[in-house]
Amino acid sequence: MSDKDLIISIEKSIRYISVHVRAHGREILKEYEISPPQFVALQWVGDKEGITIGELSNRMYLAHSTTTDIVDKLEKLNLVKRYKSEKDKRLVLVKMEKTGKEIINKVINKRISYIRDITAHLDEKELDLLPEILESILRESEKNTHG
Template sequence: MPARTIYLIKRLETEVTANMIKILGAYEITPSQFIILNFVGDNETDLSSAQLSRRFLMTPQSMNEVVTTLQRKDLLERNTDPNHKRILRITLTDKGKEVLEICNVAMDVFEDKLLKKLKAKEREVFRGSIGKILENLKEEGEEKPKATK
């Protein structure tokens, strides 16, 4: 019997995470911190910790710890929202932008090695398939349970 797909996905995730830890560790960044920096950098509007915690399925307290750590490293900053004084908006600092750029170059090299046996079209199909699977999981999670009698 061939290995279950979910086993292969988990094995791949484990290998990718281990490599990310090693590569990003050289820049004193964890994979979670890298993903959050990327998301903040890609987002044109400033985000709050609450928005980030919902996006990454983390408790607000856990996200606050990650953001505080990145703030201590001078990679993120929090500014009061001019329209809602109780909301702190999160943005990359100049140093955060520099570190993110360096880490992205390192991740590009890793990703190329990871996918080197796939042709361009296969990479495109692979990314599309991952997107469809994630979309399906999101839709499944949004469905309300059906009432039973």
């Protein structure tokens, strides 16, 4: 296999795996009437101890108004809450509520279960190498994204 074909194969595999993992986790979202973009926003909010709508918009590559609509819906469902920043009272931060954390945990647990199922055929050596390889790729992708 040529270098180009190898990279094309890796890209396709990563893309397809990502879609399958997300799809399995998102089955739970139907119970809560949350759309996939709303769940993505919920995850970004959960990753930080308070995030502005502007920062959330940038991370999701969405218009500020679209992100505001998503946050409004999540707030109505009591999954997030807006707070004034302690450091700068002009800033409004979006923070995760308990129910939001519970939903994320359920989805992540479903994803973990799915990953456990799809990696069950790997031997012990392959399983040990997989996290190291993925972490290395992740570090490089973050350097190239943020650097």
